Amino acid sequence: MSHRDRILGRLSSALRQSGADELHREHEDRRVVTERYQYSPAERVRRLTEMMQAVYTEVHATDEQQWPQQLLALMQQKQLGNLLVGTSTPHGQKLLDTWQSIEGAPQIDDAQRPIEQHKEALFHHTAAGLTGSRGGIAATGSIIVWPTPQEPRLTSLVPPVHFILLRASTIHNSFAEVMEQENWKGQLPTNALLISGPSKTADIQQTLAYGAHGPKELVVLLINDLEKF
Template identity: 45%
Template sequence: MSQARQNILGRLREGRQAVGAQSPARSNPASDFAPVRDRSWNAAEKLDLFQQKIESVHGEVHRISADTWIPELIRLLAEKKIRNLLVSDRKQPALELREQWHADLPQLLSYQRPIEDWKSELFNQVDASLTTSRGAIAETGSLILWPDEDEPRLMSLVPPVHFVLLQADQIYSTFYQAMSEQGWAEQGMPTNALLISGPSKTADIEQTLAYGVHGPAELIVLVLE
């Protein structure tokens, strides 16, 4: 061990002993990394808090009944002048959409091809996407997404507008509660589980906040009550 290192370690030990001598009854503080377990919000409070948190960072939340989400989606597509919507035909929401869709509505695009076959179209011509979610976290205003082969990560990353369906009864108080009640440790996790807490944003350039630089500029959550 070098003399310089010995000197540094010596000063650290002296400082620790001095602090202990000044406050002998002092106990070690609780770890800052301990999981938060003591949240007991009811369902209404969790939904209110989730909405407050995600709207504070430029996200949108629309509370609707489970049987009216398609008319609300159609209204939002028209309001935002969206020409097409990317969906996964292997997920139940897309099957419901196609039953009620008609030619006057924005085009429904299917994510069924390997990305190499339509990369240019995906990155340059798709206006919006619709994905499901695995739940949400009220404490942080975060959505939980588990991308898979049927609903790849690019669906929530590339289109400028991202619509997400969220069941109101799948909003958890904390991240710890979501992991525990959904049994993440037992059933395993995807290679890229996602927590999304708002649209993409950055202030890297001259500290000016800009949206949509690294992902969707708009995040719209349809909460099915």
């Protein structure tokens, strides 16, 4: 074998090893962010609940039939007179059907209207907003909100109180898991929100303040659609 062949052989071997090392690193990275976080369905619910409550999020257990009545009771308790919701969404329709026969129920405002038509009311007179959710992440105690034309991002961002519907069956172990299982790379929207608690900041004099950049209250209606909650 010539000197030239030996040099080229060493270079080829180094490139093959480099590729193997890269694949190994990718495997190890995947293991760290997925296999590290593995919970049973009940453990996912418990972990997410505990982590969100630790940052002053309210979490209320409910079911598919009772959540509109529970939302009504919470709004009356908090003295909230109106609610911004995407009325063409399934939960918006369910809310309209349930509340229309209840005397004194809060006013429902449609979040799908062009902002030019209700900007003043939205920013100055809206008491609360309701959104659905894409799911939850047990490892970080977060809820995924996926804005749509029927449920714009402002629904969760502007009102001082944000109610979120979360089904227990949609809580994943980790962020990496939810991205892979739901194929985020193939259907990512213009923005996806990961919400872990009420809006807060400590920028000014290191004093923690709520509601500076969004809702000051976050209330989760956790729908039990598992056999064991």
